Amino acid sequence: MNLEQCLGCGKISKKEREEYFNSLDAIIKNYKKGDYIARQGDMVDYLYILSEGSVKTEMITESGGILGVETIVAPRPLAPAFLFADNNRFPVDVIASKECEVALISKESVMKQLSTNESFFKSYMAFNANRTHFLSERLQLLSIKTIKGKLAYYILQRAKNGLFDLELNQKELAEYFGVARPSIARSFSEMVEEEVITSDGKILNNDKLKNYILS
Amino acid sequence: MNLEQCLGCGKISKKEREEYFNSLDAIIKNYKKGDYIARQGDMVDYLYILSEGSVKTEMITESGGILGVETIVAPRPLAPAFLFADNNRFPVDVIASKECEVALISKESVMKQLSTNESFFKSYMAFNANRTHFLSERLQLLSIKTIKGKLAYYILQRAKNGLFDLELNQKELAEYFGVARPSIARSFSEMVEEEVITSDGKILNNDKLKNYILS
DNA sequence: GAAGATGTGTAACAGTTGTTACACTTTAGA
DNA sequence: TCTAAAGTGTAACAACTGTTACACATCTTC
Numbered sequence: 001m002n003l004e005q006c007l008g009c010g011k012i013s014k015k016e017r018e019e020y021f022n023s024l025d026a027i028i029k030n031y032k033k034g035d036y037i038a039r040q041g042d043m044v045d046y047l048y049i050l051s052e053g054s055v056k057t058e059m060i061t062e063s064g065g066i067l068g069v070e071t072i073v074a075p076r077p078l079a080p081a082f083l084f085a086d087n088n089r090f091p092v093d094v095i096a097s098k099e100c101e102v103a104l105i106s107k108e109s110v111m112k113q114l115s116t117n118e119s120f121f122k123s124y125m126a127f128n129a130n131r132t133h134f135l136s137e138r139l140q141l142l143s144i145k146t147i148k149g150k151l152a153y154y155i156l157q158r159a160k161n162g163l164f165d166l167e168l169n170q171k172e173l174a175e176y177f178g179v180a181r182p183s184i185a186r187s188f189s190e191m192v193e194e195e196v197i198t199s200d201g202k203i204l205n206n207d208k209l210k211n212y213i214l215s
Numbered sequence: 216m217n218l219e220q221c222l223g224c225g226k227i228s229k230k231e232r233e234e235y236f237n238s239l240d241a242i243i244k245n246y247k248k249g250d251y252i253a254r255q256g257d258m259v260d261y262l263y264i265l266s267e268g269s270v271k272t273e274m275i276t277e278s279g280g281i282l283g284v285e286t287i288v289a290p291r292p293l294a295p296a297f298l299f300a301d302n303n304r305f306p307v308d309v310i311a312s313k314e315c316e317v318a319l320i321s322k323e324s325v326m327k328q329l330s331t332n333e334s335f336f337k338s339y340m341a342f343n344a345n346r347t348h349f350l351s352e353r354l355q356l357l358s359i360k361t362i363k364g365k366l367a368y369y370i371l372q373r374a375k376n377g378l379f380d381l382e383l384n385q386k387e388l389a390e391y392f393g394v395a396r397p398s399i400a401r402s403f404s405e406m407v408e409e410e411v412i413t414s415d416g417k418i419l420n421n422d423k424l425k426n427y428i429l430s
Numbered sequence: 431g432a433a434g435a436t437g438t439g440t441a442a443c444a445g446t447t448g449t450t451a452c453a454c455t456t457t458a459g460a
Numbered sequence: 461t462c463t464a465a466a467g468t469g470t471a472a473c474a475a476c477t478g479t480t481a482c483a484c485a486t487c488t489t490c
Contacts, residue, residue, distance in 0.1 A: 133297065362446085
């Protein structure tokens, strides 16, 4: 899910990239730290590609305070989904957190590329599809309210032949679920206690495991 | 976000729709209640459009129990994002919950339409863009842990000139946030108590309101 | 193989939310 | 206008999770 994928080109030098952007009629803009790249409510009429630097997105604060939301590091498109949305406006402020280079590709140019450059098309579609996939996954996980439920869902997704591998350690799981680390340990050991799973990765009671997700 | 939007055609009769599907080389399939339309892990090689009926998505249960996930009512595409995803497999079982008609349009035909039919293209892109937008919104809201935080985020999104309108009643808000109704009432009255908002829709302290989102 | 770093198990307590129940207010319809 | 339905305010208690702290295990590196 990066710049190369999105543009349908492999790893290239900075010079090659510039030539490539030129062929797309891109406007290259440079920003200093603290510059606003876009403001909440601005129309998204271009495909914004952050080719150098990093940005953070923020909600507006009328009276001083600032609420950080997310940091995005190059290379990555900035709001690729909004370009074709009905409400095609930036949902947040986008501010350079260091020196940035951004390529703006007009909607028309993007559409032309999409229809003439199969590689570009496939990459663009795959990027958005993967993002939807990612968001759906995260949403389903977050909408499960209990930690045991999240764990059960997570385990069932990775289960094979009654065995599972968590892949992440407790600290990483906690971050992924948005919960506290000791809470993961507690829930996990309770599930072992209740003979639903074993601590070494076996599923003992599939139905009970699924029931965690519901309740 | 419906069939018409997705296909780039207005409201048409069933006969017209069938002709339209024919022009897309669609395969029309009919299912009875209880039939499996797709199984978890099946490849998504077609654009599935549910034109009649309704389906529910389920996680598999090896030993009897069933875990419902979501109900989808016609007309709507079924897994439009997965068609172009890298991991293009159904994430869940899809089962007819009444008599259904599904149009399967091959990936090739979809790509052909996308490049030759601007209306189809725009509708398809808008559908996916809007879905991404929707998912991002929901995810951001759900990732806020406290109810006061969710309320603050919700209010700030709808705020204008220091005023806000919740638009939903408490019961609807509770469902939207995935929390209990009395908890909404409690959090709301605490925020009024703390002189951050008034119960009739004024924002008294913008910064405190944003702080709820963080903590 | 000793030492620090990383990962895990666990406990006590605080904080937030869910559950249930009920009173009250407002709205919509007869 | 009266009534039923829908919406809201609130309280007591249960349940779950977060916080903090510490013990112990395991892994890495010199």
